[in-house]
Amino acid sequence: MIREVALRGVEDADLDTVFEFMRDPESVWMAAFTAEDPGDREAFDAHMRRVRSNPEVINLVILGDGRVVGSIARFVVDGDTEITYWVDRAVWGQGVAGRAVALLLELVPERPVHARVAADNAASARVLTRAGFQVVGTEVSYAAARGTEIEETVLLLS
Template sequence: MLGMQIRLRAVRLPDLPVFFEHQCDAEAADMAGFVPRARSAFDEHWCKIMSGPMFIVRTIEADGKVAGYVSAFPRDDRSEIAYWLGREYWGKGIGKAAVEAFLKLHLERPLFGAVSIKNLGSLAILRRCGFEFYAEETGADGFQEHILRLS
């Protein structure tokens, strides 16, 4: 991340094609324990996110380019953080910087994070941001996840 400027901003419609391409990356989807959505399902999902008062979502910009997003949303009886970065932004400290910035905006605690057991990078980001191991679960989609909690 040396010298790279990271900022969070409101999501704009032109960001969505970038997010769609990110979620279509087979390696990233497998690591995240995520089944990519078809374009119509993706658009429906993002319409719900962008219009839902319970969703807080921000675009992550790295040097002015859309690198991904970070969000908080209700899941079952808890508030959960989620984020996604395009593969070209992995391993540069952008995820950690974005999560840290988001946690300053979204103060609701406790906040949970569900991370596929395959996703060691994301697990490390949340741990570095103060999240602690809470449980291990198998999601409705059959993927095993570490659940972390920030108090």
């Protein structure tokens, strides 16, 4: 059981670990809105270079008891502040995502903050609603991990 959760900037040495988390088949299915090919390391590295060089993005790793157990970010899309996170499936159900979201929200003074989750990802929706987000709508969007359009829940923290 993870006792301590912390956040820190992404370092080069973290990339192999984060890449492995983001290609786990069950995690990819639950996240739904992923890279077209989660196993494409070249595309992952290019994406991470863009994200890490963008001053509008806060990109952090989640540490559980001192080891990398996920990633979390704040970014801006069409003027809207959004958050996203990914937690290693090995620590699901241990409160890591909820604690990481709370820590990120302490670092992000902007409000409102938006989040999105596959409509059938109840655990992630629960993390966000416990953090104070409210469901404000749904959209149908293409989910690369599932190869089809699915319903996405849109949440907002005012």
